[in-house]
Amino acid sequence: MGKRNNNRLFHYEEYFSKYENLIPDYESFLSYLKTPMPQYFRINTLKASTKDEQEYLLNILRKRRVEFEEVREISYFYRVINNEEISLGNLEEYSLGLIHSMTLSSSLPVIALDPKPGELILDMCAAPGGKTGLIAMVTEDRAIIVSNDKRIDRLTALVSNIKRLGITCAITTRYRGEQFPFGIPFNKVLVDAPCTGEGRYRVGLEGEVLYQKGTGRANLPSIQKGLLVRAFDLVEPGGIIVYSTCTINPKENEEVVDYLLRKRQAEIVEWESPLPFHPGLTEWEGKPYHPSLKLTKRYYTHEVHAVGFFVAKIRRIN
Numbered sequence: 243m244g245k246r247n248n249n250r251l252f253h254y255e256e257y258f259s260k261y262e263n264l265i266p267d268y269e270s271f272l273s274y275l276k277t278p279m280p281q282y283f284r285i286n287t288l289k290a291s292t293k294d295e296q297e298y299l300l301n302i303l304r305k306r307r308v309e310f311e312e313v314r315e316i317s318y319f320y321r322v323i324n325n326e327e328i329s330l331g332n333l334e335e336y337s338l339g340l341i342h343s344m345t346l347s348s349s350l351p352v353i354a355l356d357p358k359p360g361e362l363i364l365d366m367c368a369a370p371g372g373k374t375g376l377i378a379m380v381t382e383d384r385a386i387i388v389s390n391d392k393r394i395d396r397l398t399a400l401v402s403n404i405k406r407l408g409i410t411c412a413i414t415t416r417y418r419g420e421q422f423p424f425g426i427p428f429n430k431v432l433v434d435a436p437c438t439g440e441g442r443y444r445v446g447l448e449g450e451v452l453y454q455k456g457t458g459r460a461n462l463p464s465i466q467k468g469l470l471v472r473a474f475d476l477v478e479p480g481g482i483i484v485y486s487t488c489t490i491n492p493k494e495n496e497e498v499v500d501y502l503l504r505k506r507q508a509e510i511v512e513w514e515s516p517l518p519f520h521p522g523l524t525e526w527e528g529k530p531y532h533p534s535l536k537l538t539k540r541y542y543t544h545e546v547h548a549v550g551f552f553v554a555k556i557r558r559i560n
C-alpha cells in the first residue's frame with residue numbers, strides 16, 4: 243500500500259524529494275528505506291532487576307535463537323541481529339513482561355523528560371505504552387504516571403502492557419488531550435503526538451511508499467498545536483514538557499513548537515542526547531521560526547538505525 247494522492251501511489255523518491263536539502267546524506271537515507279527496520283528490545287528491570295537475573299534472561303533468549311547485540315549508548319537496549327527470523331512479541335519472555343520491544347529512538351523522548359521518582363507525570367498520548375513503560379522503569383515504579391489516550395482500542399493495549407510489564411505506578415485515562423482536565427499539578431508532561439510517521443516509512447517492492455495505517459487523514463499540525471498548548475497549561479510553572487513525533491515534516495515539528503513559543507511563556511532547553519542528531523530548523527519553506535528552535539533535535543532513520551524522530555524539551559516559564 244502506498245501513500246495516495248489523487249488516487250495514485252507515491253513513489254518514494256517523489257515523496258521524499260521535498261526533503262532532499264534537509265536530510266543529511268540524502269542518497270544513503272533513500273537506500274536505507276529499502277532495508278527492513280531493525281528490531282530492538284529492552285530488558286524490563288522492574289521484573290529482571292539484578293545483574294544475575296538479566297544475564298539469565300539474556301541466556302534464555304540466546305537459547306531461543308535470538309541473536310542480539312547490546313546497544314552501548316542506551317542502557318538495557320539490545321538490537322536483534324537475525325531480524326527476519328525473530329518475532330519478539332511471540333516470545334514467552336515478552337508475554338511475561340521480562341522484555342519489551344520498542345524502537346531504539348523511542349527512548350529519546352523519555353531520556354529528554356528525565357523522569358524522577360516522586361514526580362507527577364502526564365503521558366498525554368500514551369498508547370500502546372512504550373514510553374509509559376520506560377518512564378516507570380527509569381523511576382523504579384516510583385513516579386505517578388497518568389497514561390492518557392483518546393482511543394479506547396489503543397487503551398486496551400496500553401492497559402495490557404502496563405499489566406504485563408508489572409507497572410503499579412500508572413493509572414490510565416481516556417481524554418482528548420486537548421481537553422484533559424485541569425487541577426492536577428503535573429511536574430512533567432510528555433506529548434508523543436499523533437503524526438504522519440514519516441520516520442517509519444519504508445519502500446515497497448515497486449518503489450512505493452509503505453506507511454503507517456491511519457495516517458494522512460486529519461489536520462495533524464492543528465491537533466498537535468492543541469495538544470502542546472494544553473500540555474503547557476497543565477504543567478506547573480517551571481515544569482517540563484517534552485514534545486515528540488516520529489516524522490520529518492517541519493510543519494508537525496518545529497512549527498508546532500514555534501506556535502507554542504508565540505502563544506505562551508516557554509523556553510526550549512538543552513538535554514544530552516545519546517544518539518546522533520541534527521539541530522532543529524529555524525526556517526522552512528520561507529517561514530522563519532524562533533531562533534531557539536535550533537535546540538530541538540532531529541533524528542534520521544539512516545543515522546540512528548531506527549525510526550526517525552523529533553524531540554523538543556520545553557520549560558514552562560510562567
Ligand SMILES: C[S@@+](CC[C@H](N)C(=O)[O-])C[C@H]1O[C@@H](n2cnc3c(N)ncnc32)[C@H](O)[C@@H]1O
Nearest residue numbers: 367368369370371372373392393418419434436
Ligand atoms: C505516536 S502514538 C503514541 C505512542 C506511545 N507514546 C508509545 O510510546 O507507545 C500517538 C497516540 O496519540 C493518540 N491520540 C491521537 N489523538 C489524540 C488526542 N487528541 N488526544 C490524546 N491522544 C491522542 C493515538 O491514539 C495514539 O495512540
